[in-house]
Amino acid sequence: MVYFEIQLIAVVVVAACAIPGTFLILRQMSMMTDAISHTVLLGIVLAFFVTHDLGSPLLIAGAALMGLFTVYFTEVLNRTKQMSEDSAIGIVFPFLFSIAILLISMLAKNVHLDTRCVLLGELIFAPSQRLVVDGADLGPRALYTMGFILLLNIGFVVIFFKELKLTTFDENLAVALGFSPVIMHYALMSIVSITAVGAFEAVGSVLVIAFMIGPAATAYLLTKDIKKLLILSVLIGAANAIAGFWLAMWIDVSISGMMAVVTGLSFGLVFVFGKDNGLVAIARRRRQQAKEFADLTMLFHIFRHENSPRAEIENGIATISKHLNWKETKIEARAADLIGRGFLVKENKKLILTEAGQSFLALSRSKERAHGFHFRNLLRKIAFVPTHLTSLKKTVPRNVGKLSV
């Protein structure tokens, strides 16, 4: 039962984190989670000095406010235009975190505010705090807090989906249409803060970063559609959490740590072996494209020099390698391929374009110009070259990190 509860909590936490995380990576603000997940400690400490009660909900409010303050503080430094945004983050969070550590170690030594626990967190303790109403045990408290935060996040994204999308991808258009990017920015960062506070109580601050950014980034390698991205990142996150849990149980190590490791591993797997954009696929495709393009390059070279007085040298079987600056072996392989396809013939010690070769070249040239990427589809039909076109069209979302009021 405890096992089940831990996994359930982890899945709820990861879902709650992945949703705002998706927008963070699109807005290039990933490292803000690093900052917030550390500075909320100061919020908790300050709120504790007010309430003197570690169970008070004010602690969460204080922490969330501190998260927002971190964002605001970074923005203020950033707006002075004296430093880049990452420098601002690099100054703000160690500063606030230092204050928190100092306050704890000097004034609250005897209180159970263990910095070690806060930073590293341990999921295994999460189910031990129960929600008890009228003596009835309703389940782990973290499940309810995080469940509430999850619903809040889903509600936020559903209600403001259009605004979020618009302010993320085209800030200027958003302004023109009357949506304030600044308001959306702070709304999103409030959500991030609240989520980070809730999550870090349950899983520790480093896992918060892993949960927010890891699944979303992994999903981003697989799709560009925001809706799919959101769903996929929640699914990937849940899978990471469950796999991390069982691995940790199996070799008896830190659950939070193992979940972070699995998050990194799953990202690495997709990064290396992803179907269209993985390293392996890219390498294979590049190799294929290089051959394909080398063929075209050679045809074009031969075509251009065919009727020139220097054709003997430029297109000579013995001399062409020098002109293209290719190795003999490469020339031989490409020439053999092209002759095999009926585009080239050897004649008088030089290479000559056949009619098929000429029309193939002309076709690919004009298609390349007129229709851009479409021509590769055509190539595939003619030349049986398997190609993946998706990688070429890069849709990179704009950075909206810099908001000016």
Added chain:
Amino acid sequence: MNVFSDYTTQIVALGAMLLGISAGMLGSFVVLKKEALVGDAISHSALPGICLAFMAFGAKDTNLFLFGAVAAGLLSIFVVKTVVKYSKIKFDSALAIILSSFFGLGLVLMTYIQRIPNSNQAGMEKFIFGQASTMLKREVYELLAVGVVLIILIILFWKELKLYVFNPEYADSLGFSTRKISFLLSAMTVLAVVAGLQTVGVILMSAMLVSPAVGARQWTDRLSIMVLLAGIFGGLSGLIGTLISSSVRNMPTGPAIVLVLSIFVLISLVFAPNRGLLWRQIRHYQNVKSIGRDKVLMNLYYLSRQHENEHAHAIEAICMSCDKKIEKQYRQILEKLVEMGYAAQAQKDCYVITTEGRNHLTENGLIKEANYGLL
């Protein structure tokens, strides 16, 4: 207890100072390269390296921990750069993922080590949270060695580092391989971060790298002075932070150092000449004022052009208003103009533009606009 004569405090202060100097100097390049948060990623990523070194060699030699940390730090930078190069994942996201998963691995390994009977992992915990107060003489020597190596490298490769950070493409065209320089800078950063872990811990180490550089940038427009100043800021923060923390009960050293650093940054941001916020505010105010003066002078010039003989004009004519308050403002400005020699007072509340005033307008390219009419 006199902290200044206390042997332990002297050791710690010296170590913290050395760390501050080398991290600050190196941080200048990192910050200018706009990779400020790299230090944060390295410091988190060092943990699994330390754990693996511990598992492989035991607690006998902490130098081997350093070796493991350096290897893991270098690996993390390499992975981050590879991810950025070969996918659409941006630098910040790559940092966040590598940082958290490496640190997670560190946690996993730590809990694994804890189960090994008789293992003494106290030396290892030191790396996560930093415990300057237990610094040994030997560690100070380590910091000294790292500091000297870093400073020598900075001096040796000064022009290469500068060229690489400022204009990498040009560096390549001159035959300085940016790949080599980039690796050099990464390796130096890893070395500085790893050396500092024992003193200030994983989380605060990035501040040691970033803050002195940002503070120093405010005071100067020369790279050499910036690097020197950053070293001084870092060193002073280390020294002062240690002294404060050892004279106040229960005050940990790392956070104390970071607080002192933050104060340096704050002072630099606000008070530094030229780039400081206060300075810029004053200059803004002066600009507004001088624009106001020019406006009045242009009006004087326009009025003088309207009449054959250049007689003086009453203040009401100059400011086109009967509002007493505005009139008072104009009188002040006109008096200032008289003081500067750009205008002359004919009689009470009557002013005329002088030749100097006309020259001033010409020099500032305002003469043409002054012909269009009253402003």
Added chain:
Amino acid sequence: MKKEENYIINVEDMTVAYHVKPVLWDVDFHVPEGVLMAVVGPNGAGKSTLIKAMLGLLKPVSGTALFWGKPYQTQRKRIGYVPQRGSVDWDFPTTVLDVVCMGRYGAAGWIKRIGKAEKKMALEALDKVGMLEFKNRQISQLSGGQQQRVFLARALVQDAEIYFMDEPFQGVDARTEKAVIDILKALRDTGKTVVVVHHDLQTVPEYFDWVTLLNTQLIASGPTAEVFTEENLKKTYRTSGEAIKE
């Protein structure tokens, strides 16, 4: 039959591609010594790419660029490069003089520092571009035109025989444009060769005596009077690549 001995830059069959999208396709041209040459073509024609590939900053799919018959890597010290102004962070903490001194770094090589003689060269170069009074200015306090002059001065101290300039007239004032072109003409008159990526068609005949027209493929290359014709320009600026069917 061309007499290749007279050319000091020989680009042969240069193809550069982004994956399979050709940016430059089998471009070859030759530049004689002592000319001021413009590389002209529409946006995305591969002008900057051509220069970068020639200088080994990009790896071409095929082809070679030879300077005095040898690859760039061995002739580095005889060739100067002026990158686009936008390629650097002008808020970098350094002075005008310091940037110009960077031009001597290549001659100094790794680790070795530059000395007084180099500084003197830098000051002379600054004087030549009319920026001597700004020598101690921080580079962020310069206007676009002044930044371009600093870059030009940096190339001048390289004391090269061939200069490559990437869009030197982009966003500069008329005075700077005039000053820069005067310096380039003076360089040519002392026998140096200058290659400039250029945008403004109108000024080509006035400024340059040699032109290379480029639109992914080479359209034409040669003396301005022969090459800079309406017909060639039409070919260069035609959007669909029909050039192959000629």
